[in-house]
Amino acid sequence: xxxxxxxxxxxxxxxICSAEDAAQWxxxxxxxxxxxxxxxxxxxxxxxxxxxxxxxxxxxGEEFKIKVLTGASTGPxxxxxxxxxxxxxxRSSFNTDPKMRERINNGDTTYFDMHLxxxxxxxxxxxxxxxxxxxxxxxxVRADGTLIASSAVGNNQLWLNSAKKVILEVNSWQPEELDGxxxxxxxxxxxxxxxIPIRTPSDRIGVDYxxxxxxxxxxxxxxxxxxxxxxxxxxxxxxxxxxxxxMEFLKDEKKKGRIPEKFxxxxxxVGNVANAVMEALxxxxxxxxTAYTEVIQDGMLxxxxxxxxxxxxxxxxxxxxxxxxxxxxxxxxxxDKIILRPQEISNHPEVxxxxxxxxxxxxxxxxxxxxxxxxxxxxxxxxxxxxxxxDFARNSKLTIFMTPSLAKNGAISAIVPMVSRxxxxxxxxHAVVTEYGLAxxxxxxxxxxxxxxxxxxxxxxxxxxLREYFKKxxxxxxxxxxxxxxxxxxxxxRFVATGSMLPK
Ligand code: COA
Numbered sequence: 001x002x003x004x005x006x007x008x009x010x011x012x013x014x015x016i017c018s019a020e021d022a023a024q025w026x027x028x029x030x031x032x033x034x035x036x037x038x039x040x041x042x043x044x045x046x047x048x049x050x051x052x053x054x055x056x057x058x059x060x061g062e063e064f065k066i067k068v069l070t071g072a073s074t075g076p077x078x079x080x081x082x083x084x085x086x087x088x089x090x091r092s093s094f095n096t097d098p099k100m101r102e103r104i105n106n107g108d109t110t111y112f113d114m115h116l117x118x119x120x121x122x123x124x125x126x127x128x129x130x131x132x133x134x135x136x137x138x139x140x141v142r143a144d145g146t147l148i149a150s151s152a153v154g155n156n157q158l159w160l161n162s163a164k165k166v167i168l169e170v171n172s173w174q175p176e177e178l179d180g181x182x183x184x185x186x187x188x189x190x191x192x193x194x195x196i197p198i199r200t201p202s203d204r205i206g207v208d209y210x211x212x213x214x215x216x217x218x219x220x221x222x223x224x225x226x227x228x229x230x231x232x233x234x235x236x237x238x239x240x241x242x243x244x245x246x247m248e249f250l251k252d253e254k255k256k257g258r259i260p261e262k263f264x265x266x267x268x269x270v271g272n273v274a275n276a277v278m279e280a281l282x283x284x285x286x287x288x289x290t291a292y293t294e295v296i297q298d299g300m301l302x303x304x305x306x307x308x309x310x311x312x313x314x315x316x317x318x319x320x321x322x323x324x325x326x327x328x329x330x331x332x333x334x335x336d337k338i339i340l341r342p343q344e345i346s347n348h349p350e351v352x353x354x355x356x357x358x359x360x361x362x363x364x365x366x367x368x369x370x371x372x373x374x375x376x377x378x379x380x381x382x383x384x385x386x387x388x389x390x391d392f393a394r395n396s397k398l399t400i401f402m403t404p405s406l407a408k409n410g411a412i413s414a415i416v417p418m419v420s421r422x423x424x425x426x427x428x429x430h431a432v433v434t435e436y437g438l439a440x441x442x443x444x445x446x447x448x449x450x451x452x453x454x455x456x457x458x459x460x461x462x463x464x465x466l467r468e469y470f471k472k473x474x475x476x477x478x479x480x481x482x483x484x485x486x487x488x489x490x491x492x493x494r495f496v497a498t499g500s501m502l503p504k
Pocket of ligand 1: 268269270271272273274294295361362363364365374375377378383384385386387388389390404407408412413414
């Protein structure tokens with residue numbers, strides 16, 4: 001590691017220290033704001049040293065837990081190590097780490113799941129208190145002391161503004177050429193807030209660096225560690241069929257003039273299914289695509305390279321190890337085509353509505369009346385969180401949710417009588433896609449939605465059971481939404497009791 005190459009400010013060079021020394025600045029009960037979004041751009045050294053301190057304190061019988069606010073999910077060197085030592089009393093806003101998930105579900109960590117576009121306004125509201133420390137990963141520091149974010153912008157600038165003490169990690173694994181890709185613009189704190197002047201995904205409205213009061217910087221740690229970069233499962237037949245139905249739908253919408261010739265900006269969610277759809281789009285007929293989204297995944301990078309997509313605006317990357325290597329080696333090809341913004345801007349309702357995004361997110365389960373569960377397994381255990389799916393679902397021109405029709409080797413139907421948790425209400429959802437087909441739900445009443453979802457989207461193994469449930473509701477009196485309440489969650493109960501939603 002060569003500090004002169006990445007930390008060009010002499011005053012800050014003098015603050016370089018070990019992760020262990022930096023971690024000493026964090027105390028029990030502190031509210032800590034951390035960089036990082038979907039496994040990118042999170043600190044990778046200080047959290048490990050902090051976890052060691054926490055473990056030693058716990059061994060001595062002392063209390064030591066911190067409260068953590070992030071951009072979104074981080075990685076094993078951050079959420080993983082802190083969860084391992086039970087070092088987090090409060091966590092928001094999104095998590096995918098399995099160890100932290102366990103802490104959240106068993107109650108060791110209080111978890112506040114929220115829309116990612118609303119983390120910054122939530123913090124500014126004062127409801128969570130003042131931030132004690134920020135730990136922010138950077139790709140470099142300029143000679144004038146301005147800071148260059150790494151592979152995620154998230155809430156970094158707000159944490160830098162707000163924290164009493166700031167710890168910086170400068171990661172030389174991150175390409176230095178990220179300098180110039182970011183667009184930092186701060187939402188006004190007074191009401192009425194300023195209009196956000198983004199009219200196309202390619203608009204740059206801010207500056208390409210972040211700022212901090214240098215007096216607040218208490219430590220700088222140098223690192224050389226990769227982002228989490230989880231591999232995606234290669235698209236399977238189901239993912240390909242989901243993508244196929246979606247493609248037909250979008251083509252038809254375009255033919256009917258409901259999507260303009262130059263298309264509308266795409267938003268694509270996290271996970272294997274969303275990535276597979278992007279892969280399919282990259283091989284499809286559409287040209288001149290753009291993205292106004294939250295994360296840039298493998299499929300989107302392929303479109304940017306082939307020229308099918310001219311520009312992608314996001315707040316972070318979520319790439320496979322293979323693609324991240326390719327990206328880092330070939331960053332100059334992408335430099336003018338990618339803009340990384342604060343998550344408050346990438347997920348802002350005003351911009352999403354103005355641009356007319358096409359939102360495509362994955363669901364855990366969907367009920368026959370069109371409500372979507374994105375977060376809870378069997379209505380009780382937190383999976384990841386709502387992420388940005390609500391920011392986009394509520395405000396996009398077209399909102400599509402997708403899922404394979406079955407989970408857990410066929411024991412679970414993704415189309416259920418009643419969702420065990422509502423994250424997205426039916427009025428926000430325009431279409432649902434599974435490998436069996438796409439249900440266009442626009443303008444339909446609950447009974448019409450149920451017929452379509454059962455016949456077009458449910459797996460044939462579960463269709464007779466869904467028809468039976470729907471009929472019981474219809475036979476049970478005059479109802480707008482004919483639930484048969486006695487059995488509404490009986491499929492979930494059966495799965496918990498027997499390991500399958502199918503009756504024995
Ligand atoms: N019941 C129980 N488990 C289910 C299930 C269901 N109905 N549907 C899916 N799962 C399980 C899968 O079996 C899999 O489990 P595993 O990790 O043990 O193998 C896991 O959930 C992920 O499912 P997968 O089919 O691989 O989908 P995915 O990777 O596309 O993830 C979500 C799906 C919904 C979990 C994911 O998209 C998510 O967290 N969404 C919420 C946040 C979001 O939408 N963000 C995007 C905004 S920009």
